[in-house]
Amino acid sequence: MTILYNTSLKSYNTFGIDVSAKYFATIDTLISIQEIIRTKEYQSNERLILGGGSNILFTKNVDALVLKNNLKGIELIHENEDTVLVKCAAGEVWHQFVMWCIDKNYGGLENLSLIPGCVGASPMQNIGAYGVEIKDTFYELEAIHTSTGETRTFNKFECEFGYRESIFKRKLKNQYLITSVTFQLLKKQHYNIEYGAIKQELDVMNVSELSLKTISQAVINIRNSKLPNPNEIGNAGSFFKNPEVSQKIYETLKTNFSNIVAYPLDNSNYKLAAGWLIEQCGLKGFRKGEAGVHQKQALVLVNYGSATGNEIYDLSSYILESVKLKFGVDLEREVNIF
Numbered sequence: 567m568t569i570l571y572n573t574s575l576k577s578y579n580t581f582g583i584d585v586s587a588k589y590f591a592t593i594d595t596l597i598s599i600q601e602i603i604r605t606k607e608y609q610s611n612e613r614l615i616l617g618g619g620s621n622i623l624f625t626k627n628v629d630a631l632v633l634k635n636n637l638k639g640i641e642l643i644h645e646n647e648d649t650v651l652v653k654c655a656a657g658e659v660w661h662q663f664v665m666w667c668i669d670k671n672y673g674g675l676e677n678l679s680l681i682p683g684c685v686g687a688s689p690m691q692n693i694g695a696y697g698v699e700i701k702d703t704f705y706e707l708e709a710i711h712t713s714t715g716e717t718r719t720f721n722k723f724e725c726e727f728g729y730r731e732s733i734f735k736r737k738l739k740n741q742y743l744i745t746s747v748t749f750q751l752l753k754k755q756h757y758n759i760e761y762g763a764i765k766q767e768l769d770v771m772n773v774s775e776l777s778l779k780t781i782s783q784a785v786i787n788i789r790n791s792k793l794p795n796p797n798e799i800g801n802a803g804s805f806f807k808n809p810e811v812s813q814k815i816y817e818t819l820k821t822n823f824s825n826i827v828a829y830p831l832d833n834s835n836y837k838l839a840a841g842w843l844i845e846q847c848g849l850k851g852f853r854k855g856e857a858g859v860h861q862k863q864a865l866v867l868v869n870y871g872s873a874t875g876n877e878i879y880d881l882s883s884y885i886l887e888s889v890k891l892k893f894g895v896d897l898e899r900e901v902n903i904f
């Protein structure tokens with residue numbers, strides 16, 4: 567296996583931040599992972615696993631062994647009358663995997679069309695969009711411990727999925743390299759179009775009969791109309807999570823800001839639209855040097871060209887402070903900071 571030294575990560579992160587990795591290896595077999603993990607020379611180095619780099623902000627050079635996941639392969643491992651189990655290698659591109667499932671008429675992932683990145687990172691933050699999260703179809707994943715090389719299977723319960731959360735983003739951060747994810751998908755379709763924008767887009771498209779393809783296309787159309795394409799302008803999607811607050815806090819906020827955008831989560835908590843909070847601070851489209859807040863979606867921070875990771879991070883801190891000052895609400899960063 568080839569190890570590169572002090573190699574630039576600029577083309578490996580969608581923010582386009584120019585930092586370097588002390589050691590960098592592309593892994594495309596399970597054997598090569600074991601080999602590199604057990605190589606004495608790298609044993610004392612920290613490890614950083616990289617998929618598509620679409621949920622990462624680099625703020626400094628990476629003093630670690632970066633493992634770029636390139637494991638490939640999709641396999642149907644079980645089938646009954648109603649469902650299939652599909653095992654997908656972690657280095658497959660997420661959107662291509664979703665398209666593969668739709669082509670086979672396996673339902674469950676269509677609302678998650680066009681999310682950048684690789685399949686291996688999807689459990690990391692339980693990726694979600696348009697009313698669906700991967701935990702809804704997740705069956706199990708396989709992973710390798712990044713120091714010992716031990717292989718382990720995690721079921722849904724063990725992944726401790728939450729809202730843009732999992733055990734891999736918290737307790738087990740950087741400890742396991744996910745090598746494959748298995749999904750349980752539906753052969754008899756159950757469409758989820760409750761998320762308002764999907765229904766509106768299906769109307770615009772003049773769809774008379776729902777299918778996995780039309781729902782996916784509606785999602786693709788909406789996303790293309792409002793989200794910046796990382797190939798054109800550096801970004802990592804939503805920089806912050808939508809904060810959850812108690813009903814009491816929500817009611818106080820509603821008294822002071824009658825048009826606040828919020829969604830009930832259960833009987834006692836509300837999810838606030840972080841994009842709305844940022845917009846109300848007058849920060850939608852705000853720009854400081856080469857770092858900015860996207861013009862169409864205030865949750866997305868962008869690199870206009872040569873911003874450093876620290877400039878983007880500082881902008882995110884300014885946003886956190888502004889929202890706290892105006893609403894008394896703490897935002898939390900969703901993007902992984904290194």
Ligand code: FAD
Binds near residue numbers: 796
């Ligand atoms: P990376 O950025 O490479 O890695 C993210 C984290 O996961 C890092 O901590 C990394 O170390 C770790 N990691 C990566 N691969 C592995 C592995 N195999 N094993 C263990 N750890 C690993 N996210 C959503 O949830 N919903 C959206 O709708 C959405 N839309 C987006 C739109 C845009 C335009 C962009 C740029 C991003 C969007 N994202 C969204 C965020 C991002 O695409 C997802 O979080 C995606 O799953 C990240 O995948 P990646 O392969 O790029 O991960």
Ligand code: NAP
Binds near residue numbers: 694792802804805829
């Ligand atoms: P949007 O439709 O403008 O909605 C704004 C926010 O309100 C979203 O964050 C969403 O929360 C929430 N929301 C809207 N309708 C809802 C409903 N019916 N029930 C519950 N919550 C509702 O959002 P957008 O920015 O265009 O994004 C659309 C979808 O793609 C969202 O699900 C969003 O999470 C996802 N997305 C994620 C990223 C990322 O990087 N994480 C980037 C782009 C888009 P939720 O976020 O909880 O769904």
